[in-house]
Amino acid sequence: MKNYNIPRSMEWIGGIDGHLRLLDQTLLPIETTYIDCKEIGSVHEAIRSLRVRGAPAIGITAALGILVGLKKIPPGTTLNSHYETIDNYLRTSRPTAVNLFWALDRMKRKFLEVKNHDDHHGILSILLKEALSIEKEDREMCQNIGRIGSTLVQEGFGILTHCNTGGLATAAYGTALSVIFTAFEQRKSIHVYCDETRPLLQGARLTSWELLQAGIPSTLICDSMAAQVMKEGKINMVVVGADRIAANGDTANKIGTYGLSVLAHAHNIPFYVAAPSSTFDLTLKDGSEIPIEQRSHIEITAPFGKQVAPDGVTVYNPAFDVAPARLITGIITEKALITPVNEKNILDSI
Amino acid sequence: MKNYNIPRSMEWIGGIDGHLRLLDQTLLPIETTYIDCKEIGSVHEAIRSLRVRGAPAIGITAALGILVGLKKIPPGTTLNSHYETIDNYLRTSRPTAVNLFWALDRMKRKFLEVKNHDDHHGILSILLKEALSIEKEDREMCQNIGRIGSTLVQEGFGILTHCNTGGLATAAYGTALSVIFTAFEQRKSIHVYCDETRPLLQGARLTSWELLQAGIPSTLICDSMAAQVMKEGKINMVVVGADRIAANGDTANKIGTYGLSVLAHAHNIPFYVAAPSSTFDLTLKDGSEIPIEQRSHIEITAPFGKQVAPDGVTVYNPAFDVAPARLITGIITEKALITPVNEKNILDSI
Numbered sequence: 001m002k003n004y005n006i007p008r009s010m011e012w013i014g015g016i017d018g019h020l021r022l023l024d025q026t027l028l029p030i031e032t033t034y035i036d037c038k039e040i041g042s043v044h045e046a047i048r049s050l051r052v053r054g055a056p057a058i059g060i061t062a063a064l065g066i067l068v069g070l071k072k073i074p075p076g077t078t079l080n081s082h083y084e085t086i087d088n089y090l091r092t093s094r095p096t097a098v099n100l101f102w103a104l105d106r107m108k109r110k111f112l113e114v115k116n117h118d119d120h121h122g123i124l125s126i127l128l129k130e131a132l133s134i135e136k137e138d139r140e141m142c143q144n145i146g147r148i149g150s151t152l153v154q155e156g157f158g159i160l161t162h163c164n165t166g167g168l169a170t171a172a173y174g175t176a177l178s179v180i181f182t183a184f185e186q187r188k189s190i191h192v193y194c195d196e197t198r199p200l201l202q203g204a205r206l207t208s209w210e211l212l213q214a215g216i217p218s219t220l221i222c223d224s225m226a227a228q229v230m231k232e233g234k235i236n237m238v239v240v241g242a243d244r245i246a247a248n249g250d251t252a253n254k255i256g257t258y259g260l261s262v263l264a265h266a267h268n269i270p271f272y273v274a275a276p277s278s279t280f281d282l283t284l285k286d287g288s289e290i291p292i293e294q295r296s297h298i299e300i301t302a303p304f305g306k307q308v309a310p311d312g313v314t315v316y317n318p319a320f321d322v323a324p325a326r327l328i329t330g331i332i333t334e335k336a337l338i339t340p341v342n343e344k345n346i347l348d349s350i
Numbered sequence: 351m352k353n354y355n356i357p358r359s360m361e362w363i364g365g366i367d368g369h370l371r372l373l374d375q376t377l378l379p380i381e382t383t384y385i386d387c388k389e390i391g392s393v394h395e396a397i398r399s400l401r402v403r404g405a406p407a408i409g410i411t412a413a414l415g416i417l418v419g420l421k422k423i424p425p426g427t428t429l430n431s432h433y434e435t436i437d438n439y440l441r442t443s444r445p446t447a448v449n450l451f452w453a454l455d456r457m458k459r460k461f462l463e464v465k466n467h468d469d470h471h472g473i474l475s476i477l478l479k480e481a482l483s484i485e486k487e488d489r490e491m492c493q494n495i496g497r498i499g500s501t502l503v504q505e506g507f508g509i510l511t512h513c514n515t516g517g518l519a520t521a522a523y524g525t526a527l528s529v530i531f532t533a534f535e536q537r538k539s540i541h542v543y544c545d546e547t548r549p550l551l552q553g554a555r556l557t558s559w560e561l562l563q564a565g566i567p568s569t570l571i572c573d574s575m576a577a578q579v580m581k582e583g584k585i586n587m588v589v590v591g592a593d594r595i596a597a598n599g600d601t602a603n604k605i606g607t608y609g610l611s612v613l614a615h616a617h618n619i620p621f622y623v624a625a626p627s628s629t630f631d632l633t634l635k636d637g638s639e640i641p642i643e644q645r646s647h648i649e650i651t652a653p654f655g656k657q658v659a660p661d662g663v664t665v666y667n668p669a670f671d672v673a674p675a676r677l678i679t680g681i682i683t684e685k686a687l688i689t690p691v692n693e694k695n696i697l698d699s700i
Contacts, residue, residue, distance in 0.1 A: 196650065196659075204650070205658055208659055209659075220659055220664065222605070222667075224573035225606070229666065258578055259577030259613060266615075303653070313568075
């Protein structure tokens with residue numbers, strides 16, 4: 001069935017003596033280069049230098065990084081103290097990444113559970129299984145989002161997406177892009193329109209690269225062109241990811257998402273959000289309680305090192321905006337399609 | 351009254367022995383450098399190398415360029431044949447610019463009218479007066495757009511604009527920016543939000559520079575942020591320029607304009623177009639008859655020489671889109687405010 005290439009941000013090669021292969025995302029979209037991590041130092045460097053990025057991908061990489069670290073135990077060191085050393089070391093690679101700590105905590109619990117009941121080989125086998133479980137669970141969650149979301153995609157659909165929500169940030173498939181990958185896997189004829197997503201151009205740099213890798217027909221546009229392609233009748237659905245979803249369904253996502261939700265509504269185009277259930281923050285009543293991070297003016301005045309705006313210009317650079325629940329046709333999670341989007345349906349589905 | 355600096359793209363310095371001073375727009379917004387053109391070669395180079403750009407500005411520059419050229423008549427050459435030489439030479443500077451030919455034709459008519467009835471000094475005086483008239487008429491037209499449009503601007507208004515419609519492309523003031531300059535001249539407290547305007551970033555490079563020069567409070571945003579600033583209640587009106595307006599009022603303008611018209615409507619924000627009457631093309635029944643130019647994919651995949659999208663990506667890059675008359679609150683010309691926008695009101699006003 002699978003006749004195309006879903007890009008993978010990381011992969012464990014071999015058995016307990018194997019190694020971790022990472023896609024170097026800093027070289028995208030110009031070069032597709034993989035790094036074979038056989039020493040823990042290179043895993044640490046890859047996380048620190050953003051060669052691997054996206055919360056789930058960082059967690060999986062750190063979990064597999066433990067296996068890389070356990071391959072060589074320095075003479076005169078116990079397994080116990082060496083585990084402690086590499087665990088602490090990996091935690092310094094990206095100290096703000098919540099998923100890094102979550103994955104390392106989970107690996108450590110497993111290690112403490114088995115370290116006195118098995119031999120070295122047995123312990124490594126169990127830990128590799130645990131790390132691969134973290135990867136598998138993430139992949140399955142993404143695939144479930146794709147399975148549920150792809151039921152909304154009809155033959156011949158034009159689909160607009162924004163920012164990067166693909167496999168690069170996860171084990172594979174991603175969230176909104178998983179809907180697209182899965183529909184394509186089902187041999188539906190589709191065409192994807194991909195917003196470049198200023199200021200950081202994740203759409204141009206990452207999403208269009210993932211779509212090309214998978215062989216999915218796609219067209220890159222500037223964010224300001226989305227309305228025009230909608231008007232031309234090229235778009236049958238919009239699907240985006242989410243950073244945070246409030247109890248009523250208001251969804252914070254990459255800047256530009258709110259405008260797309262308004263434009264989709266004006267053109268009678270269904271607008272979907274695809275995200276894991278963990279994205280819901282039920283402590284937030286609605287979107288007005290979601291704080292909007294402001295980012296550096298440099299992203300706008302000097303994109304990629306080239307100054308394009310005059311010195312002294314004032315800039316507004318919100319990282320996110322909030323699409324209101326009333327403009328969202330449905331929210332696709334790994335468990336269900338939530339539609340219409342309201343507090344009751346959300347509570348029933350997550 | 352005038353207590354601020356409206357940027358001028360060109361200025362004649364001195365009398366008939368004077369010279370032409372041009373703002374080098376290719377160095378904006380990083381450097382503000384003026385070129386003193388005392389030889390016709392430098393006028394030709396400035397037009398050819400886009401140091402001066404915008405249809406009206408090119409016409410005025412060429413007209414004043416005739417004066418630069420007439421200052422030195424090579425020995426053994428008649429005024430008549432020298433005029434012919436410099437006129438032909440300037441016509442090669444940008445052979446696709448309609449305004450270049452229009453302005454040079456007008457100067458030549460005046461020359462043919464007076465060349466046998468006056469002495470050399472008198473002929474130069476009359477030609478300089480003619481060139482300065484072309485400049486003055488353009489400036490007055492822009493000022494009239496500003497005078498009429500500024501009546502729509504209330505104290506404390508936030509105004510969103512797109513692309514560059516300022517003094518740089520004209521003698522001064524521009525079209526949509528003239529509304530803003532004039533409101534500021536009237537000491538209204540305003541704040542301008544300026545779309546960067548991908549792909550060529552005319553908003554970031556030129557409009558934000560003009561606003562800074564004039565000392566008008568402004569904020570530069572990415573195109574995808576316009577919806578968010580509207581939602582935050584920061585925008586009281588949108589004003590944009592026009593490339594071509596059909597008989598029913600449908601308006602072609604820089605890509606992104608259509609989306610803004612939809613977003614403004616959804617937020618109950620008035621949406622105005624500011625353009626000279628000459629922008630109307632009454633041979634076009636409506637916007638569907640306006641052809642949309644497609645531009646190079648490089649503008650999106652490698653902005654300013656830096657590749658940001660993968661090799662082989664497909665790109666859609668329309669230069670313009672069309673805001674429909676039903677979403678345009680009014681069209682501001684040098685003669686009238688046309689509102690509501692319909693065929694009858696347009697015919698009555700132009």
